[in-house]
Amino acid sequence: xSAIGLHHVQVxxxxxxxxxxxxxxxxxxxxxxVDKPEPLRGRGGLWLRGHDADGAVIAELHVGVEExxxxxxxxxxxxxxxxxxxxxxxxxxxxxxxxEVDHRERYxxxxxxxxxxxxxxxxxxxxxxxxxx
Numbered sequence: 001x002s003a004i005g006l007h008h009v010q011v012x013x014x015x016x017x018x019x020x021x022x023x024x025x026x027x028x029x030x031x032x033x034v035d036k037p038e039p040l041r042g043r044g045g046l047w048l049r050g051h052d053a054d055g056a057v058i059a060e061l062h063v064g065v066e067e068x069x070x071x072x073x074x075x076x077x078x079x080x081x082x083x084x085x086x087x088x089x090x091x092x093x094x095x096x097x098x099x100e101v102d103h104r105e106r107y108x109x110x111x112x113x114x115x116x117x118x119x120x121x122x123x124x125x126x127x128x129x130x131x132x133x
Contacts, residue, residue, distance in 0.1 A: 007060065008047075008060035008061060008062050009060075009061055009062070009077040010061070010062040010063070010064055011061065011062075011063055011064075011072060011076075011077065011119070011123045011125075012063070012064050012065070012066035012069060012071075012072070012121075012123070013045065013063050013064075013065060013066070013069065013119075013121045013123075014065070014066070014067070014069035014121060015044060015065050015067060015069075017065075017069075017120070017121055018044065018045065018046050018063070020119075020120035020121065021046065021063050021119060021120060021121070022046065023097060023120065024094070024097070024099055024117075024119045024120050025048050025061060025063070025119070026048060027097060028090070028093055028094045028097050028099060028117075029050075029079065029090065029094075029125075029127075030050070030090075031048035031049060031050050031059070031061060032048060032049055032050070032051065033046055033047065033048050034047050034048065034049055035047075043064065043065060044064075044065035045062065045063045045064040045065050046062075046063050047060065047061070047062050047063070048060070048061045048062075048063070049061075050079070059079055061077060069121065071118075071121055071122030071123045071124075072123045072124060073122065073123075073124055074124065075124070076116075076123065076124040076125055076126050077125055077126070078114075078125075078126035078127070078128055079125070079126070079127055079128070080128050080129065080130075081127055081128065081129040082129065082130075083129050083130070083132070084113045084129045084131065084132055086129060087113055087114070087115060087127055087128070087129040090127055091103065091115050091117070091127070094117050099117055099118060099119070099120065100117060100118040101115055101116075101117045102115060102116040102117070102118075103115050109128065111130065111131055112128040112129060112130060112131055113128070113129050113131050114126055114127060114128040114129070115127050
């Protein structure tokens, strides 16, 4: 059997919800919006990527328009940050932008610290960082 990799994760938003999504994922998380391929642009939504220090793509998120829309409150993407201090900074930034941030599960995942946030349409997003020491 050959190796398998993950290309992207998709979450949904309601029609017209793209600007609010940009605020959360681009301004709040620091992902960069990229152009969707021409044949897919008419569907709405957007694509975002995260890059490492060398510019390599390390995360890709597609946001698709779904009608009727219902937020994913359990299923979720999980993004890895470099350190617990990055986790704290990102949580503060998201909260400062008005998004819900939940720290109750901070120490429940061995080897990591984490938090959960909710994008502007109520989709759950997990942020993890390797635990210090």
